Amino acid sequence: MPDALNHASSPEQLRLLQREGMLSEEGLHRGLELLAETPPAVEWRRFLSVALLALGSALTLSGIVFFFAYNWDDLGRFAKLGMLQGGVLLTFVAAWRLGFEAHSGRFALLASSVLVGVTMAVYGQIYQTGADAWELFNAWMLLILPWVLASRFAAQWALWIVLANTTALLWSAQVLNPRDFWEGLLILLPVAAANTAAWLVWERGALKRSWMSARWLPRVLVCWVLFLLTGATTFGIFERGEGASGLLAAAALAVTCGLMIGLKPGGRRDLFMPTAALAAGLWAADAALIRLIFDVMDAELLGWMTMSAVFLGEAAMAVAWLLRMRAAEVTK
Amino acid sequence: MSQGMNRASNRALLDQLASEGCWDTSRDDEAREKLTRHLTHEAPHPWYIRLLSSAGAWGTAFSVTGLLGLLGLLDEEVFCALLGAVTLAAAVMLRRATGQTHRTFPVQLALAGAVTGQLLFLAGVADILNGNGVLLVAAAMYAMLVVVYPDRLGRFLATFGFCLSLGVWIYDVANDVPLHLLSSLIFPAAVWLMDSEAALERGAMGEARAPVAQGLLGSMFGLLVFALIDRNTQGQLIWLTSIGLTAGSLFLAWRVREALPAEDRPGPSRTAALLGGLAVLGALTWSVPGIVAAIGALVLGFHRRDRVVAGAACVFLTGFLVFFYYDMDMTLLNKSFVLIASGGMLLGARYLLSEPEERLDPLEVFR
Numbered sequence: 300m301p302d303a304l305n306h307a308s309s310p311e312q313l314r315l316l317q318r319e320g321m322l323s324e325e326g327l328h329r330g331l332e333l334l335a336e337t338p339p340a341v342e343w344r345r346f347l348s349v350a351l352l353a354l355g356s357a358l359t360l361s362g363i364v365f366f367f368a369y370n371w372d373d374l375g376r377f378a379k380l381g382m383l384q385g386g387v388l389l390t391f392v393a394a395w396r397l398g399f400e401a402h403s404g405r406f407a408l409l410a411s412s413v414l415v416g417v418t419m420a421v422y423g424q425i426y427q428t429g430a431d432a433w434e435l436f437n438a439w440m441l442l443i444l445p446w447v448l449a450s451r452f453a454a455q456w457a458l459w460i461v462l463a464n465t466t467a468l469l470w471s472a473q474v475l476n477p478r479d480f481w482e483g484l485l486i487l488l489p490v491a492a493a494n495t496a497a498w499l500v501w502e503r504g505a506l507k508r509s510w511m512s513a514r515w516l517p518r519v520l521v522c523w524v525l526f527l528l529t530g531a532t533t534f535g536i537f538e539r540g541e542g543a544s545g546l547l548a549a550a551a552l553a554v555t556c557g558l559m560i561g562l563k564p565g566g567r568r569d570l571f572m573p574t575a576a577l578a579a580g581l582w583a584a585d586a587a588l589i590r591l592i593f594d595v596m597d598a599e600l601l602g603w604m605t606m607s608a609v610f611l612g613e614a615a616m617a618v619a620w621l622l623r624m625r626a627a628e629v630t631k
Numbered sequence: 632m633s634q635g636m637n638r639a640s641n642r643a644l645l646d647q648l649a650s651e652g653c654w655d656t657s658r659d660d661e662a663r664e665k666l667t668r669h670l671t672h673e674a675p676h677p678w679y680i681r682l683l684s685s686a687g688a689w690g691t692a693f694s695v696t697g698l699l700g701l702l703g704l705l706d707e708e709v710f711c712a713l714l715g716a717v718t719l720a721a722a723v724m725l726r727r728a729t730g731q732t733h734r735t736f737p738v739q740l741a742l743a744g745a746v747t748g749q750l751l752f753l754a755g756v757a758d759i760l761n762g763n764g765v766l767l768v769a770a771a772m773y774a775m776l777v778v779v780y781p782d783r784l785g786r787f788l789a790t791f792g793f794c795l796s797l798g799v800w801i802y803d804v805a806n807d808v809p810l811h812l813l814s815s816l817i818f819p820a821a822v823w824l825m826d827s828e829a830a831l832e833r834g835a836m837g838e839a840r841a842p843v844a845q846g847l848l849g850s851m852f853g854l855l856v857f858a859l860i861d862r863n864t865q866g867q868l869i870w871l872t873s874i875g876l877t878a879g880s881l882f883l884a885w886r887v888r889e890a891l892p893a894e895d896r897p898g899p900s901r902t903a904a905l906l907g908g909l910a911v912l913g914a915l916t917w918s919v920p921g922i923v924a925a926i927g928a929l930v931l932g933f934h935r936r937d938r939v940v941a942g943a944a945c946v947f948l949t950g951f952l953v954f955f956y957y958d959m960d961m962t963l964l965n966k967s968f969v970l971i972a973s974g975g976m977l978l979g980a981r982y983l984l985s986e987p988e989e990r991l992d993p994l995e996v997f998r
Contacts, residue, residue, distance in 0.1 A: 303666035304642040304659065310832040312641060315669050321662055326653035328833060333647055334639060335829040337887055337934050340895035342635060344984070346933050351981035359974030361956070365967035574679045578686070585690075603698035607691055614687020615739035621680050622735065626671035 303629065308334055349402055356406045360413050367421050376425045383418040387411050391446075405452040412443040412458060433469035436462050451510045460497060460520070464490065484531050484544040488551055491527045494520055495555055502564040518571055521559060525579040528552040532583045536590050549583065556580045570625055577617045585609065638936050641666060678939050681784045684739060691743035696750050705754065712755025719748030719772075723779050730781075738782070745776070745785060749792070766800035783842040790846025791853070798854060809865045811858035811920070814851040815875025818924060821847040822883050825935045841937075848928055848940060852947050855921040859954055873920040877913030880927035881906055887934050901984065908980055915973075919958070921951035 306312075313330045316322040322330065338346070363386070367379065390411040397404030416439040422428070423435060440462040447459045467490050477483040498520040505511040532552050535545015559576035562568075588609065592602040639647075645662065648654035676684070696705070705711045722744030729737045749772065757765040773793035777786050794817060798810045824831065824844035831840045858865040858872075884906055888896055897905065909926070916922040925948035932941025959966050 302642075303663050303670055304645070305640050306666070306670060307638045308641045308644045309638065309674075310828070310837060311674065312666055312669060313644075314832075314837070315665060315673075316662055319661075319665055321655075321658050321665070322648075323653065326648055328829075329651060329653050330644055330648055331829040331832050333644055335832075335935075337890040338635070338936070340891055340897075343887070343891070343933075345635075347984060348981055350929070351977045351984070355974045355977030355981060357974070358952075358970050358977065362967045362970030362972075362974060365963050365970060369963040369967060371964060570677060571679050574677075574683055578683055600698070600701055603694050603701055607694035607698060610687050610690035610694055611739060611743050614684055614691070614743075615736040617687070618676070618680060618684050618739060619735035621683075622676070629667060629670045 306629075310334065352402055352406050356410060360410055363414070364417055367417055367424075370424060379421050379425065380418065383414055383421060387414045387418060390414060399449065399451055405450060405455065408446055408450050409452065409455050409458065412446055412455060415439060415442055416462075431469070431473045433466050433473050436466040436469060440466055451508070453511065453513050453516045456501075457516055457519070460494075464494070464523075467493070480534075480538070481544040484534065484548060487527050487531050488547060491524050491551060491555070494524045494527075495558070498524065499558070499562075502562065506565045514569055514571070517569075518575075521555075521572060521575055524555055525552075525575055528555060529579045529582055533586050536583070536586045552579065552583055568624060568628055570621060570628075573624060574621055577621070581613050581617065585613075636933070636936050636938055636941065675783050681787075684742065685784055685788070687739060688742040688746045692746040692750055695743075695747045696754075699751070705751070708755045708758035710755070711751050712759060715748045715750065715752025715755055717748075718744055719752055722748055723776070726780055726782055726785065742782065742785060745780065746788075763800055763803040766796045766803065769796035770800065777839060777843060778836070781838070783838075786839050786842035787846040787849070790843045791850050794847065794850035795853070798850075809858065809867050809869070809872075811854050811865060811872045812868060812875075814854050814920070814924065815872050815879070817847050817851045817854075818876055818879040818927065819882070821851065822879060822886070822927075822931060825931055825937070825940075826883070826886055828935065845937075845939060848931075848943070851924060852921065852928075852943070855924060855951075856947075859919065859921070859951075869920060870917050873913055873917040873923065876920045876924045876927065877910060880909055880913070880923055880930070883927055883930055883934075884909060887930065890934075904980070904983065916955055919951050919955040921947060922955060925951055 308330075310331060313322065313327055313334065317324070317327040337343075367383070390407045394404045394407035394411060397407060399405060399408065416435075419435055419439055419442075423430060440459060443459065443462075447455050450456075471477070471483075471486040471490075475482075475486060477486060498517050501511060501517050501520070505517075528548055528551050531548035532545060535548055538545075556576035556579060559572040562572065585606075589602070589606065592598055592605060596602075641662070645654050645656075645659065649656050699705050699714075704714070722741045725737055725744065726741035729741065752772070753765060753769055756768050760768070770793050773789045773796060776789035777793065780786060780789060794813070798813050801813065802808060802810050821844045824840050824847070828840065831837055855872075858869065888902060896902075909923070912926070913920075913923040925944045928944035929941055929948065932938070932944055956966060956970060959969065961969070
């Protein structure tokens with residue numbers, strides 16, 4: 300059972316103890332002083348180290364990408380490819396020697412993965428292979444997969460997921476070549492399903508592997524899925540045409556929201572997930588209601604009245620439900 | 632007691648207080664019971680729930696305003712202002728009566744009422760005054776709401792509204808003086824509010840400290856983004872804002888150093904390297920002062936272990952950096968050299984700041 304004493308403290312909690320007569324005025328002052336202490340020097344060093352490493356790596360890699368995007372004529376093709384392959388080798392050996400547990404090793408491997416893609420792009424630039432863009436991203440994604448699996452680094456996985464999504468979307472556009480908007484909408488659904496599957500796998504993996512416990516990646520993943528499905532559903536509601544694509548998107552949105560609300564990996568719930576699900580679900584429901592009242596029924600007065608009440612009621616009910624979930628997490 | 636972005640647990644804090652004679656450990660169980668109740672019924676909502684609640688309140692306010700407009704009730708400006716004032720007053724009273732508990736419907740009703748009241752009141756006053764006086768009225772209204780509206784989200788929005796109205800008023804009356812200059816004043820104010828946590832939280836307005844500081848930082852970023860969007864009229868004197876924000880960030884870095892125990896403080900050479908590096912960064916990126924401001928906010932967020940501030944700082948830092956490099960008036964090749972040089976400088980700084988035993992001999996890698 301989670302113990303409230305193990306919960307992170309706050310000025311509100313200290314003030315509560317003082318109001319209840321458990322903590323003296325002097326105790327409150329001392330408690331607030333302790334609570335407001337800056338992190339110790341060792342944590343500041345770690346923070347600076349990670350911040351400088353992340354920012355420095357991002358800027359250097361962007362510079363390398365820009366350098367080769369410029370396609371400098373004075374630099375021969377062997378020099379270009381040699382520099383890039385040397386970079387891949389250098390960063391990979393550095394990662395190997397620094398170890399994948401160290402931040403520096405992980406960032407070196409991430410740099411290596413990025414440089415693989417730049418190498419392939421430069422190869423295509425030099426030899427004009429005529430390949431479609433999706434083929435570049437597909438090959439890049441497959442080539443770095445062993446490193447991604449070995450890396451135990453969320454940012455490395457984020458890069459791979461971005462590449463997988465780019466490959467899928469470009470392949471859909473360049474190979475399937477949808478005839479109209481509605482066919483394009485249908486293509487988005489498998490992409491959303493694959494990302495949902497990736498999120499579920501991540502949640503399961505996070506139960507056993509501490510490096511997967513950071514919440515930013517699953518949160519970004521579900522936001523992307525909800526963006527795809529909510530966008531498709533909203534278009535389905537407001538655009539006239541073959542309604543089946545919109546209905547399918549709405550059904551997929553409902554299933555995804557249900558999963559996000561119902562899923563409690565390891566018995567613990569990340570409250571962000573049901574909040575995002577409720578926001579997306581309510582957005583779609585409100586869009587349908589607005590279409591029905593303002594467009595189909597053409598009842599403007601009724602529409603403004605209804606929407607005033609609906610916005611107020613749904614927000615209050617959603618917040619109440621979310622807070623009940625949070626209370627259950629604290630007290631169970 | 633603490634770790635990373637996590638604040639000390641109640642257990643660690645009470646143990647420390649007990650060791651100093653300020654806490655009676657026999658009351659642990661009683662404290663656990665009270666704190667459990669607080670965490671389940673009264674603790675502040677996470678930022679994403681506040682965002683959902685805020686979206687609902689704005690949706691309600693726009694719908695109610697649309698309804699009143701359709702009924703023709705907004706045509707008479709005095710009535711509109713009075714209706715807004717009454718609605719706002721009723722919302723404040725309702726929120727104060729609700730207190731800190733999570734009775735969500737009255738809390739949401741109060742927030743929606745407050746936003747609707749503000750919209751109606753300001754729309755009416757704007758028609759009556761027919762000039763920029765409405766901006767001063769708005770600033771006064773938002774300042775009052777910060778004091779009387781006992782809600783984190785309400786105070787955050789009121790702080791944002793206050794800065795916006797005051798900024799636009801200054802812009803209007805001071806002969807098109809750029810709005811971004813205000814950020815040089817807003818940032819030190821936010822630093823002071825967050826850095827003086829222990830002292831301010833003891834006072835009567837202690838609960839307003841965090842949302843006001845977050846609202847100030849949000850306003851600062853808003854003004855700096857606006858300066859980039861509207862560069863023709865807002866681009867002047869940007870160097871002055873850069874100097875102000877760099878000075879603010881240097882002051883913050885110095886305050887952090889002073890807050891560390893004497894034996895843990897970086898020595899003179901490292902302090903000079905850190906402060907000098909920050910000053911050089913401010914000078915190099917003077918055309919986009921948001922970069923140094925976001926770095927300052929990131930340090931502030933870590934210093935106070937405020938995830939919302941640190942997270943927002945990361946997002947804005949990324950955005951400002953992308954803009955800075957995109958906007959450089961040079962070829963892609965020269966840009967790439969600048970990027971590689973800046974990245975290399977940061978990686979070099981990391982190497983120099985690390986402990987000697989943590990460093991890896993570059994030659995050792997290939998042995």
